[in-house]
Amino acid sequence: MTAETSDAEVETNWLTPAEMRAWRGYMDGNQRLMDVLNRDLQEKHDLSLADYRILVLLSESPDGSLRMSDLADGVLSSRSRLTHQIRRMEAQGMVTRDTCLEDGRGVLAVITDEGRARLAEAAPTHVAGVRRNLVDQLTKSQLKVLAEVFERVDKAIGDR
Template structure:
């Protein structure tokens, strides 16, 4: 271990047992929840959770399209990863890409009728999974606390 690494280890404020328990519980539960939601969509609708999130954002857009850069921000993905994902979704007929008319440089992802049909078909499965694996497990005060906690985390990280 270098002197620099040793100094960093000494300066680290290690997690207490309660903090470690909270952190590990979050990691495990989040991974399990994302896995089950993804599996439900894959098994029943041949959609990944990432596909579903993209389709929802495009559906929520007034004209069914978003700049690729805005879509990447919306799904918390790198632009290169999103480009590969959109290419796969385009091959399945769920989206198309076009040039942004505003400036001619940006690229838009546009939901197709097939994409709209797929997200409409998958939405009940997704909502049922979210409800049975998260929402229905919490009291209303726990749900409020969960919302408050993750809005705070998201805002703090987003502001950096």
């Protein structure tokens, strides 16, 4: 497809029934899974799944901080969306922002003691939800295939 060619002008390679079943199964299952995991965290810990993911990434970094650009890449978010998210989390005392000492221009997101405490409190709920709603629904071989499939998809899209 060239810049002058629209999607409508290209011959559509429609999905087969098996491909459609896989696609819709993924779409519906993923949406329901993310909704239930988010709802569990919201109801029990006043955290969104997005908050949780940011806290996890920050807690896993050696000094509890990441450049905002690296964090945006890590949570697959736009920088502007992440900036708004970090502002909300900062207002709740879970993170702070600091200047990157390496170049003085970059901004770091830093997990606070409050953020670590909220993460530690929410982690068992999140893991239980992942286990109950995904891991325990699959065999070991299905889990292996699931990991391989989405690692491949992630790599293919990430390489573009």
